[in-house]
Amino acid sequence: xxxxPKCRYEYETEVLVCPDCNEALVDTLPPEKTAAIMPDESWxxxxxxxxxxxxxxxxxxxxxxxxxxxxISSTFGAYGKGLDFQMGIAxxxxxxxxIMVPREYREEAAIILEVVLGDDLIQPEKL
Numbered sequence: 532x533x534x535x536p537k538c539r540y541e542y543e544t545e546v547l548v549c550p551d552c553n554e555a556l557v558d559t560l561p562p563e564k565t566a567a568i569m570p571d572e573s574w575x576x577x578x579x580x581x582x583x584x585x586x587x588x589x590x591x592x593x594x595x596x597x598x599x600x601x602x603i604s605s606t607f608g609a610y611g612k613g614l615d616f617q618m619g620i621a622x623x624x625x626x627x628x629x630i631m632v633p634r635e636y637r638e639e640a641a642i643i644l645e646v647v648l649g650d651d652l653i654q655p656e657k658l
Contacts (some may be wrong), residue, residue, distance in 0.1 A: 534560045537597060574601065577640045579627045586628040592647045598636045603629040627653065628647040 533556035535549035567632055580586055585609045586602045593600040632640045644652050 533558060536560065537605060553651070559561065563633065573634050574631045575634050575637050576629055576631050576655050577637060578630050578644055578648075580630065580651055581627045583628065583655075585648060585651050586630070589630050589644055589652075591646060592630065592643050593630075593640055596643055598632055598640050598643070600640070601631045603631065 533544055534540070535542070535552050535554050536557050537552040537554045538549060539560055540549065540551070542549070542556055544651075546556060553609060583604075586604070590600055590602055614631060630640075630644065641654075
């Protein structure tokens with residue numbers, strides 16, 4: 532079997548290039564990128580969504596594009612307010628789930644989320 536290093540789909544050995552990603556297939560997959568449990572100052576907010584369902588859609592879309600992400604849920608309550616302060620996120624931004632990615636993925640993540648979520652994504656500059 533062969534694997535696409537980008538989408539991680541499995542192919543028969545005779546396939547050499549992923550038809551979806553146009554990536555050369557490999558015999559073994561590299562380890563999956565994992566997001567940090569607690570983002571640091573190198574992580575940036577790319578948007579906010581109002582529901583858990585939209586958060587999962589965002590996370591899945593970013594994961595499928597190999598973009599590490601963290602969703603900071605409004606259900607953290609007071610603990611979240613401290614995190615808001617640490618991360619420079621205005622606590623006046625109301626309820627909702629904040630989507631964060633490492634700074635180097637900001638532009639790509641913003642494009643993906645805008646396409647996938649449309650008007651359900653609240654852009655950081657509108658908070």
